[in-house]
Amino acid sequence: MSKRNKVMVTGGCGYIGSHTIVDLIQNGFDVFSVDSLINSKEEVLKGIEEITGKKIENYKIDLSVPGSWKAIADREPEIAGVIHFAALKAVGESVKFPLDYYKNNIGGLLEVLEWMKYSKIPDLIFSSSCTVYGNTNDLPVKEDAEFRPTSSPYGRTKQMGELIIQDFFAGFEGKSISLRYFNPAGAHESVLIGEAPSNPALNLVPVLTETAIGKRKSMTVFGTDYPTPDGSCVRDYIHVMDIAHAHTLALRHLLDGKQHSSFDTYNLGMEKGMSVLEVINAFERVSGIPIDFIRGERRPGDIAEIYANTRKAKDILNWMPTRSLDDILKTAWEWEKQRSKI
Ligand SMILES: NC(=O)c1ccc[n+]([C@@H]2O[C@H](COP(=O)([O-])OP(=O)(O)OC[C@H]3O[C@@H](n4cnc5c(N)ncnc54)[C@H](O)[C@@H]3O)[C@@H](O)[C@H]2O)c1
Numbered sequence: 001m002s003k004r005n006k007v008m009v010t011g012g013c014g015y016i017g018s019h020t021i022v023d024l025i026q027n028g029f030d031v032f033s034v035d036s037l038i039n040s041k042e043e044v045l046k047g048i049e050e051i052t053g054k055k056i057e058n059y060k061i062d063l064s065v066p067g068s069w070k071a072i073a074d075r076e077p078e079i080a081g082v083i084h085f086a087a088l089k090a091v092g093e094s095v096k097f098p099l100d101y102y103k104n105n106i107g108g109l110l111e112v113l114e115w116m117k118y119s120k121i122p123d124l125i126f127s128s129s130c131t132v133y134g135n136t137n138d139l140p141v142k143e144d145a146e147f148r149p150t151s152s153p154y155g156r157t158k159q160m161g162e163l164i165i166q167d168f169f170a171g172f173e174g175k176s177i178s179l180r181y182f183n184p185a186g187a188h189e190s191v192l193i194g195e196a197p198s199n200p201a202l203n204l205v206p207v208l209t210e211t212a213i214g215k216r217k218s219m220t221v222f223g224t225d226y227p228t229p230d231g232s233c234v235r236d237y238i239h240v241m242d243i244a245h246a247h248t249l250a251l252r253h254l255l256d257g258k259q260h261s262s263f264d265t266y267n268l269g270m271e272k273g274m275s276v277l278e279v280i281n282a283f284e285r286v287s288g289i290p291i292d293f294i295r296g297e298r299r300p301g302d303i304a305e306i307y308a309n310t311r312k313a314k315d316i317l318n319w320m321p322t323r324s325l326d327d328i329l330k331t332a333w334e335w336e337k338q339r340s341k342i
Pocket residue numbers: 010011012013014015016017034035036037038039040041061062063064084085086087088089104108127128129130181182183184197203
């Protein structure tokens with residue numbers, strides 16, 4: 001491993017960032033976070049401290065503001081690598097407010113790259129998404145599938161983000177990996193941290209747990225006339241701690257000099273498509289709580305079906321997800337019960 005051991009996690013107070021910080025610390029890294037708290041709260045750092053025994057510093061800055069990072073860059077000269085999670089992520093909202101998404105997600109990425117150039121930080125792990133594949137028919141999708149048109153500005157910020165990173169690293173002394181997540185869900189087994197967005201939850205699993213606990217009267221299944229076995233959308237759900245560990249492995253891979261190309265991509269999923277109705281059934285079984293749901297219209301931006309081929313992450317990064325859909329639903333439900341007590 002390189003002499004430098006400190007990792008900058010942007011969006012470290014958010015859902016996947018906070019779980020990744022736990023995994024990084026448990027694998028020997030020092031970490032700090034840069035998060036504007038636009039969709040999170042700093043309280044999550046207490047949960048991280050309880051789990052790991054380490055106090056994590058968060059610099060509250062908006063990375064999309066040009067030069068906002070300069071004062072911190074001088075205070076943190078020894079950064080080994082960056083894991084860039086900070087972004088807005090609501091597909092539907094991005095259709096309504098495209099400029100906010102381009103400013104935040106593309107503007108923020110450009111500033112992170114400026115920071116890397118300024119501080120000569122060699123390695124970057126980027127949070128990408130299966131949305132880069134658009135409406136592909138090539139399932140399970142592999143990393144070399146071409147980018148298809150994606151129906152949301154959010155998806156385009158991920159496609160553009162990857163292209164910008166490729167261009168940047170083609171002329172920079174460093175390496176980058178884009179991790180394309182399928183559907184991260186669940187919570188850390190301690191349930192001291194979990195998904196706690198400041199904005200209303202939109203992803204299926206937190207909507208399910210909020211319905212079960214009574215925060216929502218019922219939930220809507222968006223579209224039951226898709227060309228899938230039961231008509232609802234099919235996605236590939238993957239436990240957030242399995243996603244988190246992939247970041248540690250990807251960063252190690254770069255720091256150990258094992259990647260020859262300046263840019264590479266890996267899918268992170270379970271290689272298994274589950275329909276929305278199947279996930280609702282599984283949740284009812286795991287929690288013992290019946291879910292009141294409405295069959296609604298399709299939501300703009302959603303594709304019928306996508307699931308991953310993850311051979312590459314297994315072969316090259318030695319990544320092996322170890323948690324099942326039941327583990328995802330159990331930890332998400334325990335987390336909901338725990339945080340609703342507060
Ligand atoms: N959760 C998913 O389903 C999913 C799927 C695929 C990809 N991703 C990507 O993974 C990353 C993390 O997602 P998440 O689910 O943890 O989201 P999240 O909203 O919980 O975390 C993102 C964090 O970034 C912060 N942030 C946003 N813009 C910022 C800015 N300009 N400056 C500083 N901080 C900023 C937010 O306050 C938040 O804490 C995002 O890039 C997202 O697009 C998420």
